[in-house]
Amino acid sequence: MIRVEFLGPIQQEALELEINNLQELAPILQKNPDMKEWLENSAVAVNDTLVSSLDVKLNNGDKISLLPPVCGG
Amino acid sequence: MLKLYDGALEVSDILKEWYEEEGKSNYGAYIPFVGTVRSEDGIDGLSFDIYEPILETWFKAWQEKAKAKGAVIKMAHSRGDVMLHESSYIASVFSPKRRVALEFIDEFVEDFKASAPIWKYDLIDGKRVYALDRSTAIKGSGILGVKK
Numbered sequence: 001m002i003r004v005e006f007l008g009p010i011q012q013e014a015l016e017l018e019i020n021n022l023q024e025l026a027p028i029l030q031k032n033p034d035m036k037e038w039l040e041n042s043a044v045a046v047n048d049t050l051v052s053s054l055d056v057k058l059n060n061g062d063k064i065s066l067l068p069p070v071c072g073g
Numbered sequence: 074m075l076k077l078y079d080g081a082l083e084v085s086d087i088l089k090e091w092y093e094e095e096g097k098s099n100y101g102a103y104i105p106f107v108g109t110v111r112s113e114d115g116i117d118g119l120s121f122d123i124y125e126p127i128l129e130t131w132f133k134a135w136q137e138k139a140k141a142k143g144a145v146i147k148m149a150h151s152r153g154d155v156m157l158h159e160s161s162y163i164a165s166v167f168s169p170k171r172r173v174a175l176e177f178i179d180e181f182v183e184d185f186k187a188s189a190p191i192w193k194y195d196l197i198d199g200k201r202v203y204a205l206d207r208s209t210a211i212k213g214s215g216i217l218g219v220k221k
Contacts, residue, residue, distance in 0.1 A: 008122045008192030009203035026217045040218040043211035048126040052213040066217070067124065069208035072150060072191030073108040073162040073182070 004029075004064045010038050022046070022054040025064065043067040074147040075132045077123060081159035087149050091165055095145065100167040102174040106182055108162035110155055117196045118156035119204075124190040131189055135181055144168035144177055148185075154196060188212070 004015040004025065012035065019025055022044065029035050044051050045065040046058070058064075076087075084107055092103060110119050132148060139146040144166055151161040164182055168174040187209045194201040 007124050007190065009194070009205075022217075029217055030219055036218075040215050041210045042217070043214040044216055045127060048130065050127070050211065050213060052216070054216055065124070065127075067127070067190050067211055067214075068192065069205060069210045069214070070187075070189060070191055071193040071204055071208040072121070072123075072185055072189045073193075 001060060002058050002062050002064060004066070006038075006066050008068050008070075010035075010042070010066060010068055019058060021058055022051070022056045022064070026054060038066065038068055041069050075129065076149045077125070077152055078149060079152050081155045082149055082151055082161065082163060084160045084163065087163055088165070091147050091167075095167045098145075098167065099169070100145070101169050102171040103165065103167050104171075104174040104178050105163060105165040106178055107160050109160045110157050112157050114195070115197060116157070117198075118154055118159070119161060120154045120194040120196055120201050121151055121161060122192040122194075123150065123152055127190045135184070139166065139168075139177065142168065142173050142177065144173055146177070146181060150191065156196075 002017050002019050004017060006012040017028065029039055045067060046056055047063055088105055095103065135146055147165045149163045155161040164178060164185065166174040166178045168177065188211055193204045193207065195204055
């Protein structure tokens with residue numbers, strides 16, 4: 001099971017999904033119209049490390065986080 | 074050193090604490106940057122969410138960069154609400170010579186704005202409104218979006 005968490009202002013409950021890689025996650029999230037804009041501007045982390053492509057294999061227990069645009073300070 | 078606080082920062086206390094920690098460390102320069110909430114666009118204050126695991130990794134990488142230059146970086150940030158004229162952010166660099174510290178604080182604060190996983194909301198009439206127009210997408214964002 002892979003857990004998907006939405007951080008900061010993204011108002012979505014966390015998901016638990018049976019997926020093998022990030023490629024499989026994209027179409028699942030794209031089905032949700034509320035996520036469209038967030039998918040275009042959010043960064044993705046796997047187990048708290050940012051990734052730059054979808055070519056990432058996932059293992060049972062992994063955690064994916066979506067990080068929308070930031071503004072600290 | 075990275076410290077997170079609930080609500081506004083006690084700026085004088087934090088700057089004093091850091092000064093006392095490093096006062097005898099033989100650093101010639103101590104350069105703090107303090108971010109204070111300004112009155113604009115009718116806001117009552119700002120509010121912040123922080124994702125700590127990635128913030129800590131990001132900060133550790135900057136600590137290593139500072140160490141390589143013989144410097145030390147310290148940062149404090151608020152969680153939750155910070156009202157007008159209160160402060161939510163302090164970054165400070167200590168280094169043997171001023172030039173390193175002046176350049177380092179500039180690079181650090183710029184990368185902080187672009188990369189640190191902190192989300193800002195305007196407080197308006199008791200509501201928290203995400204400050205999207207002032208926010209920056211983290212490098213590499215958008216990989217889950219529809220391919221164009």
